Amino acid sequence: MVPRVPSPRRPRLPSGRAADAALAAVVLVLVAVGSLRSLIGERQESWETTALAWALLVAACAALYACRRHPVPTATFVLAATIAYYLVSAYDGPLLVAFVVALYTVAAEGRLRMAILLAALGLLLTGAGTLLGNHDVNGVALFMMTGWLVGVVALGWVRENRLALAREAEQRAASEERLRIARELHDVVGHHISLINVQSAAALRRLRKDPEGGPERAEEALGAIKDASREALRELRTTLGVLRQVDESAPTAPVAGLDRLGDLAAAARRTGLDVRVSTDGERRRLPAEVDLAAYRIVQESLTNVTRHAQATAVTVRTEHGPRHLTVEVTDNGRGPIPLGGGSGSGITGMRERARALGGELTTGPTLNGGFTVRATLPCPAAPLAHLPGPGSAMANGEPPRP
Template sequence: MEEQESPRGGPPRERGGPPSLRRWTRGQGGAPGQDRLPWRSTIAITVFVLVGSNFAAHVHSGRVPLDGFARVLLLAGCGVLLVRHRHPVVAAFASSAAALVYLGAGYPYGPVFLSVAVGCFAAVTAGYRRQAWAAVGMLWLGHLLVAHWLYRWLPPEGDSAAPWAQEVGVAAWAVAIIAVAEVVRVRREQWARERAGRAAAQKRRADEERLRIARELHDVLAHSISVINVQAGVGLALLDSDPEQARTALTTIKSASKEALGEVRQVLETLRTPGDAPRSPAPGLDRLPELVEQAATTGLAVEVTTTGERTALPPGVDLAAFRIVQEALTNVVRHSAARTARVAIGYEPGALVLGIEDAGPSAGGDAGGSGNGLIGMRERAAALGGTIEAGPPPAGGFRVTARLPLATPAKETQ
């Protein structure tokens, strides 16, 4: 949004998508509880593998019987699963290496592949896909060499080459494990994206609400304090020479401050009780006579003209129109030496057109403005799909023209 430096507002201030998915590892946004070692599941897997391998030793009597070294390999392949959350790559390769040595030693087939499946599954879901595939590939190629070439020199004696159908089964098992792990990984990433999207949407709604409240407070306080400032100056100047006029100025200050406090309280109530209906209706163009009367107390005569067939305005458009007129008149009081201003309200098919103009000239000196008046008006109009044009007309002075569509566009969702 660009602004030109003018007496009616200073230059705009610069104001600053979903977060990247993190891997499911320790210190990188992993699932709750992954910092603790998975003792229970690892013990359960170890017991299953040991019992299943003993059963397999009775079924496959032609293989080397289980001994201490075999049980050490089984315990090592399962024990390394304790670090599968913190170091998934280590778990994948270590369990595969233990299984490969176990098979090369001629021990019977059985649930020895379960530890490999769990280790590679953890690596894939943690985001280490290539490493998991490499670990499985290492095991499969090693088994291929043992079963079809090295079996001549490895136990058991008199062993023959394994049937190729068995190799197809081992390959299918490996692919199935990795495929399931990939599905889980993709699903977890989808969940993470959905959570990130919901968090981003919640933050965006909070930012929009803060911006709305900031605009409301700016418009309320800027207008009321401008009136108070002008009347305080009048009261001080006439306190000795014209006490009655000074009393009138003080009465105006009291009325303006009371109204400002009421509107500020209404805005702040939305912070204390979010979602509740406001206790008093939001201001609209029906309160335009109040703005004219307040402007008159500062010595500014406001002429209001209405064209077109007057229709009921949507609440958002009505509030935005009131605030735009309020801010424009506040700028006239602050920054212009003009004593008259014109407000034109035009009801067109599908749009409300506002025109606020004064003849100038610009008042010198610092009026104490924040420079955000025109920015706030443009933001209000843009939120409704409308436009704001502000600048000096050819005849001099300053003019603000706002066009607000009566059908507000639906907000885009990401």
């Protein structure tokens, strides 16, 4: 048996407070190494002055630990400590690196104006020191320092903008995902609960009107309630499984699509509707998202008819065009609910589904007083002739003809 070799773990970069401490430590090491000549070699100042300069150096670098949480106060302190260091020490150490890091953090945290103000203040004080006789900084060095500070502020501002855009995109994606989940749950649960509500009302009505023969007739409605509740639980379990993103066994039931229009028609027929399903054009293999959207639109339309339309007949028609799929549901009921008469979001959800795929959905009354829902979805695909159409005999709940 070959022993299993563990894969090497990638080192994790520090984050949070650990990252702040690491940044302060790295800057301190760089500045300290660049300032060692104040401790070694010929003396240019007293040891007391050197100790004070090193105290300012350590304080400026240690302050970077709080730079991300309090960027402006920290950068102001670092600038003051840096100015004091260069005024006290006779050695020109690289403590300006700490101020550059603090300035970048101020800009990266979205405080652009304060970053510009601090950078301008640092340049003015450095220029004033040059005019007063500081021979370590000449005009060329001052010009280069200006370029460095402007570049640092610009880099921090760019990073802040990129993070803001990323947060905005993340929030937009989260909002779209919430809307998609809400539509899916509305379609999955609403349809079956509506059927259960209609069938239970029918069963109660039959029991009250016909105490003797009612139980036998109510048994059919109770069977429909059982089937609808089982289907609702199955689809709800599938939807929640996708949301959890867990490794579950693949569902054995067919995926919701136009191939299951026969199931929708059969469930609607059990409520007393005369449902007719037809298809035009050559059947094709549809993209999964188009197939699901078309199925959900038909499902929600039948739900609305069952709950609100008081219709007796419904026609579901699908048309496969060269580049579009058209789904149309027409009933002979009283039409849509008057404005303010309902609190549902079915038509809005159907319209959002169609628009999300680049299609459109229209609704309106028919000439005979009914109501029509028509969705057009783009779906270029190759024809697949061997699949049964949704308007076939089996889809309409009829036995196949010889």
